[in-house]
Amino acid sequence: xxxxxxxxxxxxxxxxxxxxxxxxxxxxLAEDLLDVGVHSVTLIDMAGNIISTxxxxxxxxxxxxxxALAAGNFGxxxxxxxxxxxxxxxxxxxxxxxxxIHFSKVTDEFLLITIFGREVSLGFLRLKVAExxxxxxxxxxxxx
Amino acid sequence: MAIxxxxxxxxxxxxxxxxxxxGGKTTNLEYVYKKFRSRIQTEMVTIKTHGDRTLFFDFxxxxxxxxxxxxxxxxxxxxxxxxxxxSTRRLVLRGVxxxxxxxxxxAVRRKENVLSLKSLADNLASYKKSILEIPxxxxxxxxxxTDDGIPLLPVEWLEQDLNSELKAPYFEASAxxxxxxAQTMKKIILMTIDSLRKDLT
Numbered sequence: 001x002x003x004x005x006x007x008x009x010x011x012x013x014x015x016x017x018x019x020x021x022x023x024x025x026x027x028x029l030a031e032d033l034l035d036v037g038v039h040s041v042t043l044i045d046m047a048g049n050i051i052s053t054x055x056x057x058x059x060x061x062x063x064x065x066x067x068a069l070a071a072g073n074f075g076x077x078x079x080x081x082x083x084x085x086x087x088x089x090x091x092x093x094x095x096x097x098x099x100x101i102h103f104s105k106v107t108d109e110f111l112l113i114t115i116f117g118r119e120v121s122l123g124f125l126r127l128k129v130a131e132x133x134x135x136x137x138x139x140x141x142x143x144x
Numbered sequence: 145m146a147i148x149x150x151x152x153x154x155x156x157x158x159x160x161x162x163x164x165x166x167g168g169k170t171t172n173l174e175y176v177y178k179k180f181r182s183r184i185q186t187e188m189v190t191i192k193t194h195g196d197r198t199l200f201f202d203f204x205x206x207x208x209x210x211x212x213x214x215x216x217x218x219x220x221x222x223x224x225x226x227x228x229x230x231s232t233r234r235l236v237l238r239g240v241x242x243x244x245x246x247x248x249x250x251a252v253r254r255k256e257n258v259l260s261l262k263s264l265a266d267n268l269a270s271y272k273k274s275i276l277e278i279p280x281x282x283x284x285x286x287x288x289x290t291d292d293g294i295p296l297l298p299v300e301w302l303e304q305d306l307n308s309e310l311k312a313p314y315f316e317a318s319a320x321x322x323x324x325x326a327q328t329m330k331k332i333i334l335m336t337i338d339s340l341r342k343d344l345t
Contacts, residue, residue: 014343019151047239048203048219049147049156062186068203068219069189075235076200109145 015045015109022052024139029054032132038116038125039099043136045110046071059115070113074103093122104129106136145239146340154215155344157336158239159329162264163246164256165197165225168285168319172246173204173220175325183207198224201236211337212344218333225260234267242279242336244328245312246319247302249286251295254305261306275310279335282307282314283328288321 017025025043029052033041040055042063048071053063074092081088092103102114102125112133116125147156161169170190177188184206191200202222209216221240223233245264247257265275284302297305299316307314313331317324337344 014146014148014340016148016343017150022149022151045145045147045239047145047158049145049158049239051147051149064205064217064219065186065189065203068201068205068221071238072191072200072235075238076232079231079235 015051017051021139025052025136026054028132028135028139032128032135033114036124036128037120038114038128040115042067042113043106043110044071044113046075046108048072051110061115066113070103070111074105074111091126102126102129104133106133107140110136110140112136146241146336146343148214148340148343152215153213154217155211155337155340156217156219157241157333157340158219158221159242159244159332159336160237160240161220161222161244161246162233162237162260163225163285164248164253164260165227167225167246167248167253167257167260169222169225169246170198170202171319172244172283172285172325172328173202173222175319175322176206176220176329177204179322179326180206197226198222199229200224200232208333212341214344216333216337218336220329227259230263230267233263234270237264237267238271240268240271240273240278241339242281242332243275244281244283244332245306246283246285247306249284249289249296249302251297254297254301257302258305279332279339280310280312281328281332281335282312283317283319283324284314285317285319287316288318288323 029041034054034056040059042053043051044067048068050067078088094101099115099117104112106112161172163169189203193199204220206218208218221236223236268275284299290296315324315328317328319325
């Protein structure tokens with residue numbers, strides 16, 4: 001297996017994640033987010049594919065559908081932002097009765113979806129997501 | 145943008161059904177959902193208008209087994225066909241790995257097919273992808289309607305209008321009744337996975 005990270009096949013971009021990269025991503029998701037009490041966290045690409053997902057064992061969400069909808073939602077919101085002259089909206093968050101969902105752009109190609117309950121405040125979550133994002137950017141960097 | 149996970153030995157790939165409004169894109173996915181229920185672990189996701197037209201997209205993840213030791217997971221999407229949803233179609237195409245162009249065989253829809261194919265080429269170009277290079281299969285849908293005496297475009301005309309330059313594989317199909325729906329899907333999956341072959345060796 002070619003260990004390259006990104007390849008161009010007939011003009012297509014393919015992302016290849018090595019076991020080491022995925023282990024590093026899982027460690028960040030677990031230590032920075034699951035350990036502070038979020039229910040589940042999923043790293044996806046903007047096409048709606050799942051790169052990595054971690055949860056606290058209590059979640060039975062349909063993550064593939066969630067990823068597809070999150071990518072579509074993020075794309076739609078980004079387009080809305082540009083229509084009103086904003087580069088992007090800094091906070092993408094939906095509040096529910098028991099579960100909340102937070103979206104955060106990691107790079108232009110990747111998005112972090114975090115599902116959390118009342119026990120974690122939005123401010124604290126944003127702080128932890130920002131910390132995790134910094135680490136993920138390094139791991140996801142081509143050639144890392 | 146396909147994802148290859150070397151840890152789980154899994155490939156995820158995105159295939160989009162594109163074409164003019166009311167051409168049968170959603171009906172294709174509905175047929176696949178019914179026919180391959182055992183390979184689909186979730187409900188089909190649809191975002192529709194009150195008038196039952198696709199508003200954003202339909203989504204259906206399907207597992208097709210192993211190729212070269214990798215579990216292959218295909219994400220099937222449709223775009224909304226109505227002309228006014230151009231920006232939405234562009235969003236759904238993000239990261240696409242393979243396309244099924246569902247052309248409407250009705251004689252009165254000839255122009256709409258051509259315009260939709262042009263929009264596909266333009267939208268792919270916005271992601272720096274070429275319609276000449278991406279895996280592509282044509283499906284000439286609604287062929288069953290000829291039995292009802294409804295005027296249809298001859299396949300030769302459809303080929304001339306849409307596929308004379310691209311020379312992609314095509315199927316005459318009926319998304320409603322099923323003929324060649326699975327074959328269309330199998331062909332685009334094979335072509336898409338084949339385009340990744342150098343990454344799976």
